[in-house]
Amino acid sequence: xxxxxxxLVSIGLLVGRVPLLGMxxxxxxxxxxxxxxxxxxxxxxxxxxxxxxxxxxxRAEGAVKEGMIGNLLGTLVNCIFDPLFILVLN
Numbered sequence: 001x002x003x004x005x006x007x008l009v010s011i012g013l014l015v016g017r018v019p020l021l022g023m024x025x026x027x028x029x030x031x032x033x034x035x036x037x038x039x040x041x042x043x044x045x046x047x048x049x050x051x052x053x054x055x056x057x058x059r060a061e062g063a064v065k066e067g068m069i070g071n072l073l074g075t076l077v078n079c080i081f082d083p084l085f086i087l088v089l090n
């Protein structure tokens with residue numbers, strides 16, 4: 001259910017990106033960059049929502065430490081791969 005909700009959020013972001021960026025105050029100079037960033041963000045939304053939902057389920061089962069470790073590992077992987085993707089792969 002969470003993944004499908006994320007897909008709906010992604011579709012909403014992709015379809016409504018121009019008015020949304022206008023409401024957020026994007027001007028002509030930064031609009032192309034903001035639009036590209038929003039597209040990438042929209043593609044990751046289903047996985048982000050699913051990850052948070054699963055972490056909440058793990059915590060609800062009483063495994064708070066395991067939920068924290070999972071979130072920490074995800075953050076560490078993100079910190080490692082962000083510079084790699086940005087600097088090496090452009």
